[in-house]
Amino acid sequence: MLAAALQLRAPSGSVSLGSNLLLAPIAGWCELAWRITARSCGGVGLACTDLLSPTGLICGSEASYDLARTHDLDQPICMQLYGGDPETLADGARWCADHGATVVDINMGCPVDKVCKKDGGSKLMCDVPNTFRIFEAVRRALPDSIPLTAKMRLGWDEAAYEQGVPEALAVGLCERGAALITVHGRTTEQRFKGQCRREGIRRVVDAVGESTGRYDGTPAGGVPVIGNGDIKQPSDVIGMMRDTGCAGVMIGRGSFGNPWIFREAWALQHGTDPAEVAPTQDERLDTIKAYFDRMIEFRSEHHAMHVIRQKISWLGKTINAGHCRQLKDDVRTAKTPADVHAAIQRWRARRPDRAEQAADRSTDPAAAAP
Ligand SMILES: Cc1cc2nc3c(=O)[nH]c(=O)nc-3n(C[C@H](O)[C@H](O)[C@H](O)COP(=O)(O)O)c2cc1C
Missing domain, CATH: 1.10.1200 (Non-ribosomal Peptide Synthetase Peptidyl Carrier Protein; Chain A)
Known part of the structure; x- marks a missing residue:
């Protein structure tokens, strides 16, 4: 298995990640102290903040500042925004750029009512043309050196999945400059139930590959798609990459008690037995x-x-x-x-x-x- 670190392309230049393994944004589990701790265990290519409210950031809410706080040891850092208003999101993205973000992500997968009621999170998968306008506005607001990414699910429900909404959304975002797409292999209606559907992630990987060229780590290669869902041990990372063709893997709950999973999975991608790098x-x-x-x-x-x-x-x-x-x-x-x-x-x-x-x-x- 070829293990490649990732390159995220921005309109001018690119950001290199040290591995193709991403620490997931998980509300309550990705504050600065945990991100630095997971990074210190090795193998984390990119870590992400909790969901950030652009309004909270712009108005100086202490809670939002706590969630967005970063540090020299917390690089590269992806700041994740939610919402459905293009101008507010654009302002939020500018705030992130001014406050240390290496990458900015728009959340398109959160199923929580509080977020969806404000037309954010998973709601962005329901009106794809509008989401493209939002994405374009945020892209325009960001400095050219900062990659913009999106994290999504396999559509709102089964019908959306069958109609190919996830593929259409991912491809359209890539055409509008997305540097990376993360796909959690469940629909919004599924929330966290059932198993992560790797065949759905594979569909997005194939569609993005056809549209942008398959990601191969070279400047000419396409946009990387990251597979996400139910990674519990290092061998699951290999399985996810094999079954979906994804360029990298995001790990959330599987790292709660085991932040070493990233270095173990990175070692495994290079043919080393994870037991050899397991912590004492x-x-x-x-x-x-x-x-x-x-x-x-x-x-x-x-x-x-x-x-x-x-x-x-x-x-x-x-x-x-x-x-x-x-x-x-x-x-x-x-x-x-x-x-x-x-x-x-x-x-x-x-x-x-x-x-x-x-x-x-x-x-x-x-x-x-x-
Ligand atoms: C308690 C909880 C909070 C989450 N918060 C966020 C969030 O703020 N932003 C986001 O994009 N995803 C969030 N997620 C989804 C995860 O990032 C991830 O997509 C999901 O847990 C599947 O990956 P896993 O099986 O590796 O945990 C959350 C998930 C859980 C369980």
């Missing part, structure tokens, strides 16, 4: 601590305590194969950041059980040395 138990604990400390640095102690208590179950899933009840309980009942640090340290200092030692031996070359 110590690295897993260091990562939780670093994430927690970054939340304090970028937000506040209060925020960090709230989030770590909520997420320790997910984060603990790969610690000792999820058997780390003491760690989870200690973090959940922690009252201060010092308590969280102490809980992690206590777990680290306890005698590892045999399964954990074996896992570490199989992944840590130093431990395997005679």
Whole structure:
């Protein structure tokens, strides 16, 4: 399998990604601290912010600023906008360009009522000609050096899927300068139910390939399509690329407890056994601590305590194969950041059980040395 990093073309110049693996925008799971943490584990080519309200950004809403906040260690960064008004979206895109965005994305797949009621998210798949006008307005507003992308689903419903709406939308966006299209392999009506339909993603990949030339990483090649949905382990990335012909893969929920999935999948694309680059138990604990400390640095102690208590179950899933009840309980009942640090340290200092030692031996070359 040929693993290629991605090139996103803008009207002038292009943006190179270090891998073809993208950290998905997931509301509540892609704040700055998590993006830097996932990047530090390796293999992330592009990370994306949560949905951003252009009005919130322009009016200076603190919540929007928190979601859009970025950092030198958070590059390249894609800022994702939602909405249905061309001028407001264009203003939002300009704000993103002025505040560090490497790439701007328009959300065309969110099924949530709050977003669709404002004619944003998935609603943009329902009136394709209008969406083209919106896209053109945003493209015009952005500096030529910044690629504009879109993230969509397989249409609003089954009828739209059968009528070829996803292909028509993707191809039309590419004709209007889209630098990349991400496709989540479900319709809006499906929300998150059922399985991701790779045949639908394949249809979009083929249509975009026919229209723009197949993406091959060269300046003459076409627009890359990214497959998204239900990636749980590194081998799923290979399966998604094989079944759909997509140029890269976006991973969301599969990275919640396992931010190393990107480097493992990147290694696998290069023919290396993911076990060889899997983290040791110590690295897993260091990562939780670093994430927690970054939340304090970028937000506040209060925020960090709230989030770590909520997420320790997910984060603990790969610690000792999820058997780390003491760690989870200690973090959940922690009252201060010092308590969280102490809980992690206590777990680290306890005698590892045999399964954990074996896992570490199989992944840590130093431990395997005679
Ligand atoms: C809780 C939750 C929040 C999400 N928030 C966003 C979002 O803000 N923007 C977006 O484009 N997609 C959002 N998504 C969709 C994901 O980016 C992704 O397309 C979907 O989860 C399928 O990928 P996965 O199976 O790898 O998670 C969200 C999904 C979930 C479950």
